Each structure stands twice: as C-alpha cells, then as structure tokens.
Amino acid sequence: MRIPELQPEVKMTVNEEVHMYIEHLMTRDVLTVTPETSLKDVARLLVEHRISGLPVVEDGRVVGVVSEADILFKEQGAQNESTGPFTWLSRGGGSTAKLTASTAGEAMTSPAMTIHASATAAAAARLMIEQGVNRLPVTADGTLVGIVTRADLLESLVS
Numbered sequence: 001m002r003i004p005e006l007q008p009e010v011k012m013t014v015n016e017e018v019h020m021y022i023e024h025l026m027t028r029d030v031l032t033v034t035p036e037t038s039l040k041d042v043a044r045l046l047v048e049h050r051i052s053g054l055p056v057v058e059d060g061r062v063v064g065v066v067s068e069a070d071i072l073f074k075e076q077g078a079q080n081e082s083t084g085p086f087t088w089l090s091r092g093g094g095s096t097a098k099l100t101a102s103t104a105g106e107a108m109t110s111p112a113m114t115i116h117a118s119a120t121a122a123a124a125a126r127l128m129i130e131q132g133v134n135r136l137p138v139t140a141d142g143t144l145v146g147i148v149t150r151a152d153l154l155e156s157l158v159s
Contacts (some may be wrong), residue, residue: 005145006048008026008127019066019120019121019122020121020122020156021117021118021119021120021121022116022117022118022119022121022124022138022146022148023117023118023138023146025121025124025148025152025153025155026117026138026145026146026147026148026152027146027147027149027152028075028145028146029072030055030137030144030146030147031045031049031051031054032054032055032056032057032144033045033054033055033056033104034056034058034059034104034105035056035058035063035103035104035105035108036103036104036105037056037065037103037104037105038102038103038104039071039074039101039102039103039104039107039128042054042071042104042107043071044068046068046071050068051056051114052055052067052068052129052134052135053065053066053067053135053146054059054067054104055068055112055137055141055147056104056105057144060144061075061142061143061144062112062114062137062139062144063105063108063110063112064066064105064108064109064110064111064112064113065108065109065110065112065133065137066104066107066108066109067109067115067134067135070098070106070108070158073098073099073107074098074099074100074101074107088119090145094117098127100119103110112137113127113131113136114126114127114136114137114138114139115124115136115139115144115148116138116140117138117140117146121153121156122149124136124153125150125153130152134149134150135147135148135149135150136148136149
C-alpha cells in the first residue's frame, strides 16, 4: 500500500496574499494648507477634522507637511536638550527656526516624504517606518492626488 504524499502547508504573509496599492487605500479628498496659513488656523483644522497633519501645498505641489508635532515643538519653547515635556518631539528634525514659526511654511517638515499612487502598501509602510512619519501625501506627476496614513494601512489589513 502506498501512502500518499502530503502537500506542504502554504503560509502566506500579508504582503504575499495581495498587493494592495496606495491608489485603493488613499483618501482622495485631501485637506491642505498653504505656506502662509497661520499655525492657529492649522491647529484649528487639525482639531476640527480630527487629523494629525496636513500637506502644505503651493501651486499644486506638495512643499511640506505640518503636523501636531511641528506645532507642539513650537509651543514647547526653548528648552535644554534633555528637558521639557515635549522633548521627544524634537527627534524628527525640530530646529530653532521652528520655535519662532507663525505659519505652516515656517513650521512644516520639508521636503515632504511623498509616495506615488501606484506604489504598494508594503512600500508605504516601509517608508513610514524608516522615515518616522505617520502620513504620506500621494502624488502623480508631482501633483497631490491623495494622502495615505498609518491608519489607512492598518484598516487594509483587517478589511
């Protein structure tokens, strides 16, 4: 009697199951600000829309991203290197110029990390982790077409 060979169990990772593309995960109706937008108005938009950051756009091009961290960095004021309640925020490129910022253009992180709509979710996740960012403006031909966040990537895993 011959014993049939068992087929090995195939285990697939999330990345191998389906390639999810940014164009299917991104938010297309993106709230933006200009470099001239006051930080007070930026903060108001963040709170009203329950978001943590906004692309800063000039002539249809993403020139930076302004986030809660950028605003809080300014609000902490001048501190010694290792003191202050918001010291952890300065790890991502805070500068003394940001301490006096009054507009999105002065406080934003620039250049913005962006991703193309045809990129995969895995590529976006890798870029977010490597660069320590929570959101990526999505571009096509250099123009803003959407935004993808860490939350969008997580939602794609459970849907």
